[in-house]
Amino acid sequence: MDTLDGTEWDVLIVGTGLPQSLLALALSRSGKKILHIDENGYYGGTEAAFSLQEAEEWEKHIDEDVSAAAFSNISITKSESAVSETTPSLSFSRAYSLALSPQLIYARSTLLQYLVSSKVYRQLEFLAVGSWWVYSAESDNMDNGEPSISSESGPRHGRLLKVPNGREDVFQDQVLDFKAKRALMRFLRFITEYEEQMEMWEDHRTKAFPTFLSEQFKIPITLHAPLLALTLSPSVSSQTTTEYALPRIARHLRSIGLFGAGFGSVIPKWGGMSEITQVACRASAVGGGVYVLGKRLSCIDGPTSADNSEEETSGFRLRLNDGEAISAQHVVGELSRPPISSATCCKSITIVSSPLPPLFPPIAEDAPPPACAVVVFPSGSLPLDADEQAAELPPIYIFIHNSDAGECAAGQSVLYASTTLTGEKGFQLLKKAVRALLLSVDVTPAPNVLWTLQYEQHPRPLISLLALDPDERPLDLLTDLAFDDSVLDHVKGIWQQIMGDSAGDFLVFEDREANQGDDDE
Amino acid sequence: MADSGATAQPKPSSSVKLVLLGEAAVGKSSLVMRFVNNDFQENKEPTIGAAFLTQKCNLPTRTIKFEIWDTAGQERFASLAPMYYRNAQAALVVYDITKPSSLIKAQHWVAELQRQASPGIVIALVGNKYDLASPSSGDSAEDADAAPAAEGENPEEEEGADARRVPTKTAKAYADEESLLFFETSAKTGMNVAEVFTAIANAIPETSLKGPRGVGGQTNLGRQEDNRVNLVGGRTEGPKEGCAC
Ligand SMILES: Nc1nc2c(ncn2[C@@H]2O[C@H](COP(=O)(O)OP(=O)(O)OP(=O)(O)O)[C@@H](O)[C@H]2O)c(=O)[nH]1
Ligand SMILES: [Mg+2]
Numbered sequence: 159m160d161t162l163d164g165t166e167w168d169v170l171i172v173g174t175g176l177p178q179s180l181l182a183l184a185l186s187r188s189g190k191k192i193l194h195i196d197e198n199g200y201y202g203g204t205e206a207a208f209s210l211q212e213a214e215e216w217e218k219h220i221d222e223d224v225s226a227a228a229f230s231n232i233s234i235t236k237s238e239s240a241v242s243e244t245t246p247s248l249s250f251s252r253a254y255s256l257a258l259s260p261q262l263i264y265a266r267s268t269l270l271q272y273l274v275s276s277k278v279y280r281q282l283e284f285l286a287v288g289s290w291w292v293y294s295a296e297s298d299n300m301d302n303g304e305p306s307i308s309s310e311s312g313p314r315h316g317r318l319l320k321v322p323n324g325r326e327d328v329f330q331d332q333v334l335d336f337k338a339k340r341a342l343m344r345f346l347r348f349i350t351e352y353e354e355q356m357e358m359w360e361d362h363r364t365k366a367f368p369t370f371l372s373e374q375f376k377i378p379i380t381l382h383a384p385l386l387a388l389t390l391s392p393s394v395s396s397q398t399t400t401e402y403a404l405p406r407i408a409r410h411l412r413s414i415g416l417f418g419a420g421f422g423s424v425i426p427k428w429g430g431m432s433e434i435t436q437v438a439c440r441a442s443a444v445g446g447g448v449y450v451l452g453k454r455l456s457c458i459d460g461p462t463s464a465d466n467s468e469e470e471t472s473g474f475r476l477r478l479n480d481g482e483a484i485s486a487q488h489v490v491g492e493l494s495r496p497p498i499s500s501a502t503c504c505k506s507i508t509i510v511s512s513p514l515p516p517l518f519p520p521i522a523e524d525a526p527p528p529a530c531a532v533v534v535f536p537s538g539s540l541p542l543d544a545d546e547q548a549a550e551l552p553p554i555y556i557f558i559h560n561s562d563a564g565e566c567a568a569g570q571s572v573l574y575a576s577t578t579l580t581g582e583k584g585f586q587l588l589k590k591a592v593r594a595l596l597l598s599v600d601v602t603p604a605p606n607v608l609w610t611l612q613y614e615q616h617p618r619p620l621i622s623l624l625a626l627d628p629d630e631r632p633l634d635l636l637t638d639l640a641f642d643d644s645v646l647d648h649v650k651g652i653w654q655q656i657m658g659d660s661a662g663d664f665l666v667f668e669d670r671e672a673n674q675g676d677d678d679e
Numbered sequence: 680m681a682d683s684g685a686t687a688q689p690k691p692s693s694s695v696k697l698v699l700l701g702e703a704a705v706g707k708s709s710l711v712m713r714f715v716n717n718d719f720q721e722n723k724e725p726t727i728g729a730a731f732l733t734q735k736c737n738l739p740t741r742t743i744k745f746e747i748w749d750t751a752g753q754e755r756f757a758s759l760a761p762m763y764y765r766n767a768q769a770a771l772v773v774y775d776i777t778k779p780s781s782l783i784k785a786q787h788w789v790a791e792l793q794r795q796a797s798p799g800i801v802i803a804l805v806g807n808k809y810d811l812a813s814p815s816s817g818d819s820a821e822d823a824d825a826a827p828a829a830e831g832e833n834p835e836e837e838e839g840a841d842a843r844r845v846p847t848k849t850a851k852a853y854a855d856e857e858s859l860l861f862f863e864t865s866a867k868t869g870m871n872v873a874e875v876f877t878a879i880a881n882a883i884p885e886t887s888l889k890g891p892r893g894v895g896g897q898t899n900l901g902r903q904e905d906n907r908v909n910l911v912g913g914r915t916e917g918p919k920e921g922c923a924c
Contacts, residue, residue: 160755160756200761201761201762250798252795252797252798253798270910273910274910274911279910279911281746283907284907284908284910285906285907285908286908417908417909417910418908418909424908427907428766436762436765439762440729440731440748440762440763442728443728443729443759443762444728444729444730444731445728446727446728447728448728448755448756449728449756449758449759449762450756450758451756451758452758453756526906526907526908527906529906562906564766670731
């Protein structure tokens with residue numbers, strides 16, 4: 159195989175996670191000589207998607223893996239049953255494409271606009287996120303006549319309440335009383351232009367959001383959970399501030415209807431964000447970018463021009479893991495040995511033997527069928543054990559992807575669960591939540607857990623711009639559950655610095671093909 | 680054949696992601712160029728990275744839109760191909776009938792695809808540069824300028840002639856063993872090029888055509904493409920700026 163030794167590049171990009179891949183895409187028509195490497199043998203970095211076999215290899219080799227810094231305590235559990243022919247079982251390894259960092263993409267996200275303007279959306283498929291549900295520990299709600307689902311047989315379990323999907327839903331809701339409805343409608347009207355009504359929330363800015371709901375809008379406690387759910391806040395409710403919650407609820411509500419009736423966010427098919435990273439890298443390769451997997455930046459030897467003046471560095475002398483010395487004008491990417499950081503969340507991926515249809519009611523008449531449902535366990539809704547203060551525990555979020563998402567075999571579904579409680583307790587909490595979810599969905603035969611992967615995730619400085627601005631603060635891509643547009647601002651900033659005056663429009667490209675004349679709306 | 684200006688009828692249409700793999704200079708890009716533009720270049724420059732093209736193929740009952748990823752045979756670091764065959768429904772693995780080493784390389788690609796790609800992937804093994812095997816003057820004069828659609832004709836007659844180094848029998852036997860489609864083509868004369876793509880289009884199971892790119896084994900019960908969320912056009916608002924339609 160060829161060596162990279164002695165090669166010179168305009169830009170070295172380290173890591174094929176989402177931000178780096180988007181940068182590679184942005185530079186794909188720049189004429190710059192780009193070397194894009196990844197220490198792993200696969201694409202996607204922390205956004206990777208795995209088949210069963212790949213996941214098992216990942217579990218085994220994570221210690222040798224440098225991305226160990228981003229993940230820890232990985233373990234896989236296979237269900238021991240599945241021997242008889244009638245019991246459902248796992249399909250073959252490649253029927254699965256399990257995403258390590260699944261995210262929702264809101265319809266208003268600039269990511270979607272850039273995928274369109276750069277034309278790479280043609281190679282992607284997006285599916286609708288349907289219903290949002292909030293778990294309630296009470297199997298029977300006190301003041302409504304709604305029959306609870308099958309509480310006769312089996313263990314006592316909670317139930318899932320659907321989050322009203324905008325104002326029409328609230329109007330039609332049979333459960334809410336008139337006063338609650340009015341309060342909620344007032345809040346929903348306010349949130350459409352909360353930016354202009356600073357006086358309403360100024361005083362509550364850094365205070366708990368539930369307090370704001372109670373004091374400012376008299377919204378009954380029972381309605382706090384669904385509103386908090388829409389924030390996707392990682393914190394317990396008392397630590398979720400008003401200034402954090404409002405823009406996120408607004409983002410949710412303002413996105414509904416943009417791409418079709420009744421839904422506001424989408425997921426990429428075939429393994430979540432990993433699909434976007436690969437489409438971006440492919441576009442960069444078509445533009446001449448050179449890709450090398452299993453390659454790491456091991457150290458920076460110094461500036462290329464060994465002359466005295468400090469200001470005008472013309473690049474860097476670098477060394478890769480196999481000892482190859484290369485040089486590059488700009489270096490962007492993950493630090494190869496990031497500082498050890500403690501985990502910020504526990505995640506689990508569970509393959510379930512049922513498509514769980516009750517979680518996927520049709521969204522609206524002319525909307526596409528949903529491929530993802532969201533179930534939120536509000537903070538405090540699941541006690542860990544008797545002597546534990548349930549109220550202290552953070553919420554748990556579970557994204558359920560059905561097989562339309564292309565991540566599991568037909569007739570199954572994948573549950574992506576996460577919580578910011580870390581360590582063994584976090585894993586316990588996730589297990590409890592998955593069990594509670596499956597119990598509260600009324601399907602026959604009862605769904606089985608076929609396979610589970612659990613891991614802790616650590617925050618990681620994802621992009622640092624070594625060559626241009628040593629002061630640049632590395633971006634901490636939070637383990638956010640919805641794509642955060644600030645990632646793109648960051649990538650754009652780096653792109654601008656690399657491109658200088660010849661920057662032009664960010665991520666705006668013509669179709670590459672000459673023979674585009676035929677159709678394609 | 681493919682994109683003849685036949686009036687657009689509401690025939691069902693599906694996208695098929697196809698990837699070309701094979702040693703450098705066997706004629707991958709030339710095959711694509713013949714298929715897409717019906718053109719040939721004597722001295723085509725090597726592909727860098729990869730190239731993306733599309734072309735339609737009209738079948739009697741449906742239209743297949745090929746999304747073609749043409750990879751670089753001289754890719755130095757063997758890191759790109761996995762991105763291209765990921766979720767591909769079809770692969771065209773090309774060798775050069777005048778170069779036995781290229782068949783070995785092709786067999787490596789087939790093995791890698793069988794190991795790593797979607798299980799339902801349709802693989803065609805293609806021996807290119809057939810024109811170099813046929814004697815410009817000789818017994819089988821009908822072949823001299825390779826009449827299109829070499830149906831029922833037996834290329835083995837040419838064996839031993841001139842530049843051919845890979846007997847048809849050898850490659851065919853291998854293809855049968857691995858259940859691959861098999862063709863000998865010439866990008867130069869156009870022989871069998873359209874046939875390869877048509878055969879692939881016909882070999883893609885209908886189930887995986889509904890939603891494009893079936894992750895193998897999935898039965899996409901009556902799913903239509905409108906499963907997808909359409910990011911452009913149609914909607915009342917549409918994303919504000921950036922939406923270049
Ligand atoms: N005689 C003959 N020459 C061909 C044929 N197909 C391709 N060639 C020639 O073979 C050379 C290589 O063709 P390409 O199409 O660039 O090969 P490739 O497989 O795309 O090569 P890479 O991009 O480097 O992987 C060119 O000079 C072509 O003109 C053919 O059918 N017959
Ligand atoms: Mg080529």
